[in-house]
Amino acid sequence: MGHCLFSVICILFLLVGTCFSSPIRDQLRDRITELPGQPGNVGFAQFSGYVTVNDQAGRALFYWLVESSSSRGAKSRPLVLWLNGGPGCSSVAYGAAEEIGPFRIRPDGKTLYSNPYAWNNLANFLFLESPAGVGFSYSNTTSDLYTAGDQRTAEDAYTFLIHWFERFPQYKHRDFYIAGESYAGHYVPQLSQIVYQRNKGIQNPIINFKGFLVGNAVTDDYHDYIGTFEYWWTHGLISDSTYRMLRVACDFGSSQHPSLECMKALKVAEVEQGNIDPYSIFTRPCNNTGSLRRNLRGHYPWMSRAYDPCTERYSEMYFNLPEVQKALHANTTMISYQWKTCSDIVGNYWADSPLSMLPLYSELIAAGLRIWVYSGDTDAVVPVTATRYSIDALKLQTITNWYPWYDNGKVGGWSQVYKGLTFVTVTGAGHEVPLHRPRQAFILFRSFLENKPMPR
Known part of the structure; x- marks a missing residue:
């Protein structure tokens, strides 16, 4: 009876924290009761809010935690951090709302429906809007938005994790993975390296890091350029003469910015490709969005900031609704600009971006971490040939040679297992593999978690 009375008193005094420790109080503050337009019978908990990563500058990152269903062992399942790239694009807009999250947004921009192939059926998922200036994440120092780059993004993400685990201590020592796509091909191995290096010498690390998974990932400038132009040519998107011109004019991976001659060649290639969706070359582009997708810019001049299907429009409608922001505990500082899927400022003023992630791969492979790389084979932005x-440049020993993997008797893609790395393709999938091939992507993620080869 005393315990019951104590619990009641604790609940009554929850707001002033009389009986609750700080982590429990903070978790309850971040608990999402219900999202507007959410379907019924949701069997998992959700949390969202801010974690300050730099007090002096006032940088705070927004997260959304979607736990695995309690009936399926949420307390024992691993935790996965998901990052989208751009740079400057929101993991809430893409990973959570279009790809692997539990809900999709209807065309009305107000209601949600369940994603049957949501990855939180297999793990607990932590979506992070990073760096500051992306999505709901913010900085009180305006110059931060114009000086973001790879190094600070990785350091802030690590600081976020350290603080987040203090808020959610039940996830300490849990198996932890990092996943992402596109320019997160930089974010994921960079953050992985920091976590791995700072875990050294710690017997039972709080961040129990086990490995990472990346899809259609920007990896190495030299090979990305060569592989992209080759993909365009072999898929009939450009002429022989333009392919030769690109090979001559574009200085593969030796400079942060392409030459004037390279930009001219890329313009010719753009005209030859016509009104296609380069992120999914065999699907119909969303009406009146071609000019948005084809925005050519500095470091990867053929790459706009993110895949731009019509679903992006639904995200911008939904996450700007005041009632949605209130339910998510978002935009608490009332930032002066609307929530957008990608930040123009952050993406266009990117500072440091190393030419290659391959040295990081070599280090992390040697560390024995689980590393999987996957590629949708209809993406012309970071195509399978580039990956x-x-x-191949890593010069890894082959354990299992190239073979088809199957889903219900149909080829789902191909795979090759190397010593320290597994590569998987998903046939018919574009830049956002779980958007175009949700079932096959789910099988891929399950195989990754189980560390088993793709099904034959």
């Missing part, structure tokens, strides 16, 4: 060239 294959990068992996």
Whole structure:
């Protein structure tokens, strides 16, 4: 009876924290009761809010935690951090709302429906809007938005994790993975390296890091350029003469910015490709979005900031609703600009971006971490050929040679297992593999978690 009375008193005094420790109080503050338009019978908990990563500058990152269903062992399942790239694009807009999250947004921009292939059926998922200036994440120092780059993004993400685990101590020592796509091909191995290096010498680390998973990932400038132009040519998107011109004019991976001659060649290639969706070359582009997708810019001049299907429009409608922001505990500082899927400022003023991630791969492979790389084979922005060239450059020993993997008797893609790395393709999938091939992507993620080869 005393325990019951104590619990009641604790609940009554929850707001002033009389009986609750700080982590429990903070978790309850971040608990999402219900999202507007959310379908019924949701069997998992959700949390969202801010974690300050730099007090002096006032940088705070927004997260959304979607736990695995309690009936399926949420307390024992691993934790996965998901990052989208851009740079400057939101993991809430893409990973959570279009790809692997539990809900998709209907065309009305107000209601949600369940994703049957949500990855939180297999693990607890932590979506992070990073760096500051992306999505709901913010900085009180305006110059931060114009000086973001790889190094600070990785350091802030690590600081976020350290503080987040203090808020959610039940996840300390839990198996932890990092996943992402596109320019997160930089974010994921960079953050992985920091976590790995700072865990050294710690017997039972709080961040129990086990490995990472990246898809259609920007990896190495030299091979990305070669592989991309080759993909365009072999898929009939550009002429022989333009392919030769690109090979001559573009200085593969030796400079942060392409030459004037390279930009001219890329313009010719753009005209030859016509009104296609380069992120998914065999699907119909969303009406009146071609000019948005084809924004050519500095470091990867053929790459706009993110895949731009019509679903992006639904995200911008939904996450700007005041009632949605209130339910998510978002935009608490009332930032002066609307929530957007990608930040123009952050993406266009990117500072440091190393030419290659391959040295990090070599270090992390040697550390014995689980590393999987996957590629949708209809993406012309970071195509399968670019990824294959990068992996080949690592000079890894082959354990299992190239083979088809199957889903219900149909080829789902191909795979090759190397010593320290597994590569998987998903046939018919574009830049956002779980958007175009949700079932096959789910099988891929399950195989990754189980560390088993793709099904034959």
